[in-house]
Amino acid sequence: MAISWLSIALSSLAALALTLLPLPAEIQVHNPQWLLLVVIFWSLHRPAQAGLFYAWIAGLLLDVATNGLLGLNALMFALTAFLTLSLRQRIAVAPLLSQALLVAGFSLVYLMVILWVEGGFNDLVSIATYLSRALSNLAAWPVVHFLLGRLARLSER
Amino acid sequence: MALFNSHRPGLNLLLVLIVISIALMSLDRIGTRWVSQLDQSMGSVTDGIIQTIHQPVALTRSIGRWFVERSELHTEIDQLREERILLRGQMQQFVTLKREVDELRELLEGEASTVPGILLARRTGHPPTLDHNLFTISRGFNDDVRPGDPVIDAHGVVGQVLRSTATGATVIKLTSRDHILSVILGNTGHTTLLRGTGTDALVAERVPVRTRIQAGDLLTTSGIDAAFPRGHPVARVTAIETSEAQGFIRVIAKPVADLDRLDYLLVVTEAPDAPLDNKSQDSVEALEWPSVPAGTSKPISATKTEAETASGD
Numbered sequence: 342m343a344i345s346w347l348s349i350a351l352s353s354l355a356a357l358a359l360t361l362l363p364l365p366a367e368i369q370v371h372n373p374q375w376l377l378l379v380v381i382f383w384s385l386h387r388p389a390q391a392g393l394f395y396a397w398i399a400g401l402l403l404d405v406a407t408n409g410l411l412g413l414n415a416l417m418f419a420l421t422a423f424l425t426l427s428l429r430q431r432i433a434v435a436p437l438l439s440q441a442l443l444v445a446g447f448s449l450v451y452l453m454v455i456l457w458v459e460g461g462f463n464d465l466v467s468i469a470t471y472l473s474r475a476l477s478n479l480a481a482w483p484v485v486h487f488l489l490g491r492l493a494r495l496s497e498r
Numbered sequence: 499m500a501l502f503n504s505h506r507p508g509l510n511l512l513l514v515l516i517v518i519s520i521a522l523m524s525l526d527r528i529g530t531r532w533v534s535q536l537d538q539s540m541g542s543v544t545d546g547i548i549q550t551i552h553q554p555v556a557l558t559r560s561i562g563r564w565f566v567e568r569s570e571l572h573t574e575i576d577q578l579r580e581e582r583i584l585l586r587g588q589m590q591q592f593v594t595l596k597r598e599v600d601e602l603r604e605l606l607e608g609e610a611s612t613v614p615g616i617l618l619a620r621r622t623g624h625p626p627t628l629d630h631n632l633f634t635i636s637r638g639f640n641d642d643v644r645p646g647d648p649v650i651d652a653h654g655v656v657g658q659v660l661r662s663t664a665t666g667a668t669v670i671k672l673t674s675r676d677h678i679l680s681v682i683l684g685n686t687g688h689t690t691l692l693r694g695t696g697t698d699a700l701v702a703e704r705v706p707v708r709t710r711i712q713a714g715d716l717l718t719t720s721g722i723d724a725a726f727p728r729g730h731p732v733a734r735v736t737a738i739e740t741s742e743a744q745g746f747i748r749v750i751a752k753p754v755a756d757l758d759r760l761d762y763l764l765v766v767t768e769a770p771d772a773p774l775d776n777k778s779q780d781s782v783e784a785l786e787w788p789s790v791p792a793g794t795s796k797p798i799s800a801t802k803t804e805a806e807t808a809s810g811d
Contacts, residue, residue: 358551361544363623366630388505397515401522405537406544407625408632408660408668412522419515426507 348496349383349391352489353399361406370470373481374448376403380418381444382489384425385433396422413458417451437483445479534661538639541663544625548634549666552623614727617641617765619649622666631674631696634666637765643667646725648766654731654754655679655719656763667765671757672732673698680723681732683749684715689722692732692751700733702749704741711735717751727766 356375364372380399383391400418404411424447425432432443452471525533596613617637624633637643639662647659649669657671658679670677677694681702688709690702705711715735721728733751741748 354547357544358547361548361623361626362551363555364626369626369630372626389503393507393511393515397519402540402544405540406547407627410523411526411533411537412519415522416516416519419512419519423507423512426505429505 345387345493345496346390348492349387349395352379352383352492357399357402357406360403371473371477373477374451374474375481375485377418377421377448377451378444378478378481378485379489380422381425381447382485384422385429386489386493388426388429391422392426393419393422410458413455417454421447421451437486440486441479441482444482445475448478449475534645537661538663541661541668542638542665545634545638545663545666545668548623548625549636615642615767617643617767619643619667619763619765621760621763625668631671631677631694632660632668633671633760634668635763635765636666638663638666640664641765642767643765644767648719648726648730650730650764650766651755651760651762652764653756654733655726656753656755656757656760658725659765669763672753672755673700673757679726679732680720681717682720683709683711683717684735686710689720690749692717698752698757699736700751700753702751704746705749707745707747709747711738711749713737716754 353376356379359375360372362372376399380391380396384396397415397419400415401412403409403414403418407414428443432440435443449472452475456467456471522533526537619635619637619641622634622636624630635643635649643659643662645659645662647662649656649658655672657669657674657677659667660670661668671694672679672692673694673696675694675696679692680689681692682689683702683705686709688705690705692700692702695701702717713735717732717735719726719728719730719732731754733753735749736752737750739748739750
């Protein structure tokens with residue numbers, strides 16, 4: 342059990358570090374939301390440990406790290422985790438591609454809400470960049486699924 | 499794996515979390531103290547992460563130093579020495595001038611001018627934002643860096659400290675859309691507000707038409723906003739546009755600070771809250787300036803000696 346907690350915490354920190362990686366501006370906007378993907382993964386596979394509260398804390402950390410409005414990402418993380426946990430029994434057995442599509446859909450809703458709060462909803466360029474971010478989430482989900490799946494199996498033993 | 503346990507999330511918990519988040523957001527907007535304390539304490543962790551992942555960059559830079567030619571190094575040292583002597587020479591004048599000004603002001607019963615403390619800091623990384631207007635520096639509140647402190651480089655104003663944590667501080671550039679500061683337009687004496695646009699241009703709206711300003715004029719901080727000390731160079735006018743509103747012009751300016759290549763920066767910290775007499779003695783020690791008569795010069799509290807007061811005008 343302790344190992345499984347540790348793997349959740351460590352993978353979340355690693356995802357946060359990946360999100361904070363210094364990248365040039367052109368690549369930055371396409372950087373997948375690693376932390377969100379990791380939170381979705383753990384809510385699918387370790388619902389007993391990684392629940393709503395974990396997702397909320399992860400979102401709050403992201404808020405603090407990016408100097409955003411405190412609590413916005415936390416709220417959206419909690420809502421995403423809630424959605425994932427509610428649909429868990431359907432999503433977890435779905436094939437990888439449809440899983441990735443669902444995850445991208447979740448993140449698209451998430452990004453649109455963030456965009457709306459930030460007040461850039463009329464800006465076509467920022468809508469396009471947020472769309473491309475959802476697409477890169479789609480591409481990144483198999484990677485997260487594979488890597489964390491191995492970690493989950495390791496920590497189970 | 500417990501796929502068949504439903505693990506339905508509790509609706510109550512979700513509602514509680516939603517309420518807490520919304521409360522946090524509104525309190526953050528208002529700027530409550532304990533929210534900023536929470537921000538600060540968690541920020542120590544995240545700033546630490548940012549610094550750690552920036553280590554490889556710093557490492558490659560220090561490895562690159564191994565391959566610099568010896569003669570190149572020597573010429574650079576010579577250059578720096580010359581520059582240092584020049585600056586020191588100018589400093590001599592500066593100290594004397596300052597004393598004179600203070601004496602004159604005393605005769606006029608005005609306040610003595612204060613030169614704030616200056617702290618050398620290093621850029622350590624940048625948090626991901628869409629328009630890249632934030633970066634972190636290596637000094638935090640342990641070094642007396644406070645939110646709102648001005649940040650300058652060798653040429654001019656860079657921005658302001660947004661948040662200061664135990665491991666470092668986050669700085670917002672003056673080109674950010676969220677940044678605004680009060681400047682004096684050239685040598686006209688008019689003050690106006692200079693707004694960042696998210697791009698490389700700064701904009702001052704609603705400047706009266708009769709203001710005698712032209713491209714190439716220097717904008718300096720006015721000191722009215724109480725955030726920046728008076729007289730730091732901010733930007734150079736690049737264009738003047740006629741505004742839609744009649745009788746006004748719009749001034750476009752470009753920052754004089756080298757915002758693309760920020761490495762070492764100076765944080766202008768407030769003068770420490772010590773009695774005046776102590777201050778002047780400290781300053782002489784800090785300047786290593788035995789010939790200057792004590793009693794007038796103010797703390798240029800150079801913690802690492804590199805403090806050069808960025809040229810006044």
